[in-house]
Amino acid sequence: MNADNTAKWHEALLLPGETDLIESGLRELSEYFGVSREEARRACDNAVDDSRREWESAPRRTSDQFIDFYHGARSYISALFSTLWHIDCFKVQTAT
Numbered sequence: 001m002n003a004d005n006t007a008k009w010h011e012a013l014l015l016p017g018e019t020d021l022i023e024s025g026l027r028e029l030s031e032y033f034g035v036s037r038e039e040a041r042r043a044c045d046n047a048v049d050d051s052r053r054e055w056e057s058a059p060r061r062t063s064d065q066f067i068d069f070y071h072g073a074r075s076y077i078s079a080l081f082s083t084l085w086h087i088d089c090f091k092v093q094t095a096t
Contacts, residue, residue: 029077043074
């Protein structure tokens with residue numbers, strides 16, 4: 001991805017009034033789930049372990065059971081954001 005596309009990508013992900021991609025994402029998660037930004041940050045920090053526990057908490061043999069997990073697992077949404085967070089941090093580290 002070239003620098004122009006990266007800038008457009010960052011701009012598209014920022015909520016109005018936000019300048020930092022991570023803080024914007026935490027705000028979005030906190031508003032979506034009705035929790036504080038700190039709770040959203042903790043959810044991201046623990047997302048992989050929480051997601052594994054949620055996955056293992058019910059049978060996952062049918063497509064409906066898979067869909068149920070992906071539509072209902074809060075940890076999965078946090079894990080997706082956490083992945084974005086790490087990609088953005090890696091991009092910043094490799095750019096310097």
